[in-house]
Structure formats: structure tokens, C-alpha cells
Amino acid sequence: MTTKTVGEALVEGLKARGVTCVFGIPGVHTVELYRGLAASGIRHVTPRHEQGAGFMADGYARASGQPGVAFVITGPGLTNTLTPIAQARADSVPMLVVSGVNSSATLGRGYGHLHELPDQHALAKTVALASEHVARPDQLEAALDRAFAPFAAGRPGPTHIQIPLDVAGTPSQDGTPAPAPTRRPFDSAQITEAASRLSKASKVVILAGGGAKGAGTDLQALAEQLDAPVVQTVNARGLMHGHPLTVPASPSLQSVRSLIEDADCVLALGTELGPTDYDMYATGSMAAMAGLIRVDICSKQLARHRTALAIRARAADAAAELFAALPATPKQSRGAERAEQARTAAFEEIGPDYRQQVEALNAMRAVVPNALMVGDSTQPIYAGNLYYDHDRPGGWFNAATGYGALGYGIPAAIGAAIADPSVQVICITGDGGAQFTLPEVMAAVDEQLPITFVIWNNRGYGEIATSMEAVDVPVVGCDPTPPDFAAAAHSFGIPYTRAPMEPQTVAAALLECAARGTPSILEIDIAGPVPGQE
The missing domain is CATH 3.40.50.970 (Thiamin diphosphate (ThDP)-binding fold, Pyr/PP domains)
Structure with a gap:
């Protein structure tokens, strides 16, 4: 019986977690990571530069909803991928970068080995949500679990795993899996309170961000019930295409800011309220948001802006629950007229x-x-x-x-x-x-x-x-x-x-x-x- 190596166990672990494609450029420091790839059935796509591998993984993740995976070499392979990692982090894109790293005994010694960095692990941690160092074969499974955890619960983003040269080719060992991530249930009392606030408001505006992409029909039903224009940031475009309540325009435009500021209650779903969407002209301010109810999967995001009510939840889940909690009779607040006025003014403004x-x-x-x-x-x-x-x-x-x-x-x-x-x-x-x-x-x-x-x-x-x-x-x-x-x-x-x-x-x-x-x-x-x- 042939014992599988850590590199082969890595590929098996990726496949077990649903990975079907890897973008990568093989090198002498990742040969052992490729040992089990050919027989795994995982598709391998070869870019021409590691930056391309990272951006391909990003595009794959956005189009599929599944994490994109890149294999890169030690040192320059990882540094070439840092820009895609940073882009993925800014846009909450699930992406895993797997790299080699120099042999364990040489790390941090400054001996001048090929592809050596002072501290590759620390460098990756400054950009990725998490960077896992597999120091021993029995650490691989838990490292994979932790790297995949942000994709299942919380705000997604890029993660990194590095495997030393002297570990990748050694026999794998069973290790202790990391605890499975749990999706935090949202507070039903907050949903009730939010529904009450929205019901009492006379002019609601909804802000939909990239986190609302999966809300689909629930967002539309909620908007129709509230008779609320829906302003979409860049990563939310395509939601409610052609709908009378849609406002597919930047909230940085003065015409859209006016729509938001005229509202007596603003519901923000899955948007970080970042300046590249809300203040791209660098005025130093965003539109005032009366009675802001904010829904986001990330507690840190919720703490970054003053709100009337902050709900930690997936935008799609919250939209469905809010719709169910609203009165059965739809609002009448000239929502379509307000949306049309904003669209017309925004198109003229550009x-x-x-x-x-x-x-x-x-x-x-x-x-x-x-x-x-x-x-x-x-x-x-x-x-x-x-x-x-x-x-x-x-x-x-x-x-x-x-x-x-x-x-x-x-x-x-x-x-x-x-x-x-x-x-x-x-x-x-x-x-x-x-x-x-x-x-x-x-x-x-x-x-x-x-x-x-x-x-x-x-x-x-x-x-x-x-x-x-x-x-x-x-x-x-x-x-x-x-x-x-x-x-x-x-x-x-x-x-x-x-x-x-x-x-x-x-x-x-x-x-x-x-x-x-x-x-x-x-x-x-x-x-x-x-x-x-x-």
C-alpha cells in the first residue's frame, strides 16, 4: 500500500471541499503539490503570470459562487499574487492561494536560498484574511478547514496556505480537524424592530451591495412591499434589471445622494458603504442616511458606521425575513416615480x-x-x-x-x-x-x-x-x-x-x-x- 504524501493529501482535501479547478504555474517549489493533481480530476489552467492566476481565481469565484484556487511558487509566486489577493479582499471574493515556502530549517535565517523572503507567512497575513503555515503533516487538515471557514460563514475573502518544501513530499498523517464554522443565527427581535421601522417610514430607500447578489426575488419582493427605490452599487448591478424601482446608478452621484437624503429610512443590504462606491469624487462625506438599518454578515463592518439598527445576517436571509414580517398591504409612497426621477437625473449628470x-x-x-x-x-x-x-x-x-x-x-x-x-x-x-x-x-x-x-x-x-x-x-x-x-x-x-x-x-x-x-x-x-x- 502506497502512502500518500502531504501534497497528494492537499489535492484530495481540495477535491473533498468541492474544488474542481486550479489556476497555477508549476515550479520547482510546488512540484510535490502537483503530484496528485493529474489523477484527481481537478482541472488545471495555466496562466502566464501568477498575477493572472490570482485574477483568474477571482473571476472564477465571482461567476461560480465557489472559491477560486491558485497554486503559486514560493517567494515571487506569492508576491506576484498579492495584488489579486488584495483585490479579492476589497470585494469579499472567496479565494484560496496555496504556495510553497522554503524548507523549515531555513525560514527567517537569511541564508539566501532560492525564492527566500524574510517572513513569507507574515507577509501573506497582512493581506489575506488568514494565512496557514503547515509545519507538520498532521496540521494539513485543520489548515484546510480554517482556510475554507470564511467561505462558509462570515464575510468571505482570500485565504492562504503555505507548505514547506521539506513537508510537502513527506507521508501525510491524520490530524485533528478544525471546528466546523457555524452560521450565526440572526436575532428575530431585530427583524421585528426593523420591519416596524420600515412600516412606519413614508419614504424608504434600499441600498444593495455585493452581499445582496444572492437576494434575487426576495429583494424585489421586499422593495415592492415597501415601494422603495433600490440603489445598486457596482457589485450589485443586475439585480432587478429594468424594474420600475431600480436605480442602477452610483450613490456618489449627487442625484442619487439626493434620493437617499430625501428618505426617512434607509435600508442597507450587504454593502460596506465604502468610499469608492459612495464617495468616489473624494468629497469627504457620504449622503446622510436617516434611520439607517444596516444588514451585513460581518460584525466589524457593522461597527464602522453609526446606525439606528445593525443586523448581522446574510442579506438574502434578512430580505426574506423582513418581507415576511411586514404588513400584508404594500406601501404607496411614489417609489417608482422617485426611482425614475433619480435615474433620469443620474443619466444626465454623468x-x-x-x-x-x-x-x-x-x-x-x-x-x-x-x-x-x-x-x-x-x-x-x-x-x-x-x-x-x-x-x-x-x-x-x-x-x-x-x-x-x-x-x-x-x-x-x-x-x-x-x-x-x-x-x-x-x-x-x-x-x-x-x-x-x-x-x-x-x-x-x-x-x-x-x-x-x-x-x-x-x-x-x-x-x-x-x-x-x-x-x-x-x-x-x-x-x-x-x-x-x-x-x-x-x-x-x-x-x-x-x-x-x-x-x-x-x-x-x-x-x-x-x-x-x-x-x-x-x-x-x-x-x-x-x-x-x-
Whole structure:
């Protein structure tokens, strides 16, 4: 009988916890982690950089609702993944990064071994929710339990496990499992009190964040019963698409702030009330929220803002319980009229340039319905984050809020396509952001994924240049020369299309690309063709 190693036991432990895909780049420090992978049935996707592995795991988690998993090497593999870990933490994305680490006897000694860090474990702990060090074979099972615990109870986010070189290949040993996480039941008395406050209010507004993505029909039923407009942050877009009560616009816009401030009771469901959603213009303040009732899974989040009532619970659970506790007769408070006024004013407020880009997004949504739109920090994403109503819950996400990592779009779109191969994935990135992670397109080619990579080419960091000009700073460093994306597509062996920035033309080109069902590049030419590339 062959004894399995710690590395093989790790793979078995991942599979037992429902993991079906791992994003990773093997190296000499992770060879033992790969020993059991081929026979496990777990799919392995190879990115071109560890940052890509982390962003792929992030996109996979957002699209599937299951934790994304990345395998990376000791030292540079982990440091390359720290940016995706930070993005996942900012957006409460369940992600596990498994890394090697140097042999136990060398840790912290500064001998100069390959991939050595002063304290890799401590470094990971500064960014991840938890970092587990497996010092002995019998510690693996409990480390896996603790790493997966935040995915089952509490606010999710990224975790990390590191296994020393001298431990990964040794025989595994049974250990003591960590206690199973328990979901804290919410206080029914608080639900009763919240329902009473909401019933007495004459103008309720609901704020829905990323934590409300799973609320679905319960959120809609609650909003209809309260006749309350529902303002959605970026990560909540797609909830209540096209509904008369929906306000798919940023709460940073003055028109939306006015709607919130006019309410006599605000119900915040699964939103951290963070400044990149609520104060993106850095005014130093957010909209005043009268009678704030806040529902969040995280007690630390609940303590960060003054509330009239704080309820620790999943947004979906609380929405259902609140609806059940309300009087049977729906409110009549001109909710649809208030929502329409906010939508109209918000669309006007974003200005003509952003309105044109939102119209392009609307046209794209119309020709490829129910797609996953995965974005980077680029102008149409900024426009959509301010005002855009997607047609699929969880189908609009990007890295332009929260941590704000550039280069996210391409690999995250790949992870999303792996998670749900039945849907079209549209990646929207700028020419600047695309150059951060352009080689990852080859992973989409390897996996033959139905992704259209839409590259918004304004030949530089247009948004940053505008910001510098606005405060009379000379524009420096905002004009990196983009590659010839047609030639890049040819080198990748995938179709390429160029279209001018006109909404219906963009939509028609996207439909042509999406119909192929393979990776393709669609370049949106903002400034006209480059001489010699017409």
C-alpha cells in the first residue's frame, strides 16, 4: 500500500471541499503539490503570470459562487499574487492561494536560498484574511478547514496556505480537524424592530451591495412591499434589471445622494458603504442616511458606521425575513416615480461622453443578452459604474472600485468563462490595462473559451491625463504606445475586428465576434487608426 504524501493529501482535501479547478504555474517549489493533481480530476489552467492566476481565481469565484484556487511558487509566486489577493479582499471574493515556502530549517535565517523572503507567512497575513503555515503533516487538515471557514460563514475573502518544501513530499498523517464554522443565527427581535421601522417610514430607500447578489426575488419582493427605490452599487448591478424601482446608478452621484437624503429610512443590504462606491469624487462625506438599518454578515463592518439598527445576517436571509414580517398591504409612497426621477437625473449628470459610452454598453447588452461583462479600469467601465443596468445578477464586475487593480479584466474574464462555459463573456479593458496582462489571452486560446476581449483604445491613460489637466498638473507618463492589437491577435491565432466608437457599430461588431464562440479581440478605435495600421 502506497502512502500518500502531504501534497497528494492537499489535492484530495481540495477535491473533498468541492474544488474542481486550479489556476497555477508549476515550479520547482510546488512540484510535490502537483503530484496528485493529474489523477484527481481537478482541472488545471495555466496562466502566464501568477498575477493572472490570482485574477483568474477571482473571476472564477465571482461567476461560480465557489472559491477560486491558485497554486503559486514560493517567494515571487506569492508576491506576484498579492495584488489579486488584495483585490479579492476589497470585494469579499472567496479565494484560496496555496504556495510553497522554503524548507523549515531555513525560514527567517537569511541564508539566501532560492525564492527566500524574510517572513513569507507574515507577509501573506497582512493581506489575506488568514494565512496557514503547515509545519507538520498532521496540521494539513485543520489548515484546510480554517482556510475554507470564511467561505462558509462570515464575510468571505482570500485565504492562504503555505507548505514547506521539506513537508510537502513527506507521508501525510491524520490530524485533528478544525471546528466546523457555524452560521450565526440572526436575532428575530431585530427583524421585528426593523420591519416596524420600515412600516412606519413614508419614504424608504434600499441600498444593495455585493452581499445582496444572492437576494434575487426576495429583494424585489421586499422593495415592492415597501415601494422603495433600490440603489445598486457596482457589485450589485443586475439585480432587478429594468424594474420600475431600480436605480442602477452610483450613490456618489449627487442625484442619487439626493434620493437617499430625501428618505426617512434607509435600508442597507450587504454593502460596506465604502468610499469608492459612495464617495468616489473624494468629497469627504457620504449622503446622510436617516434611520439607517444596516444588514451585513460581518460584525466589524457593522461597527464602522453609526446606525439606528445593525443586523448581522446574510442579506438574502434578512430580505426574506423582513418581507415576511411586514404588513400584508404594500406601501404607496411614489417609489417608482422617485426611482425614475433619480435615474433620469443620474443619466444626465454623468455628461455626454459617459452617456455615449453607456449607450454603447446598452447596445452590447442588447445583442449579447445575459453575458458576463468583466471589466478593467477604463472609460466605459467608469461610465457603467456610474450608470448601467445589467441584465444578469453578478454579471457586471470589475476592478475599478475597491482596491482598483489595473490589469484585472483579461485574466478575470478567463476565470469567469471557466466557471460558466454556457455563457458569453465580454472583457472590457483599455489599451493601457490590456498591456498589464495581454499574454493571458493565450490561456483563453489554450482553453478555447468564448470570450470577446474588447479593447478600448484611446492610446494612453486618458482618464488619468484628464485628471491631471483638471488640476493644472502637466500631463506626464500618460501616453504609453499601445501595441498593434491586430498583429497581437494574429500572433495569438484568434480573430480580430476593429470598430469606431459608435454604439450600434460596436454592438454589431461584438455580435459578430461573440457568434464565433471562440476567443477574439475587438478593438474600439477612439482616436482613429494609427498611421500605417489603417
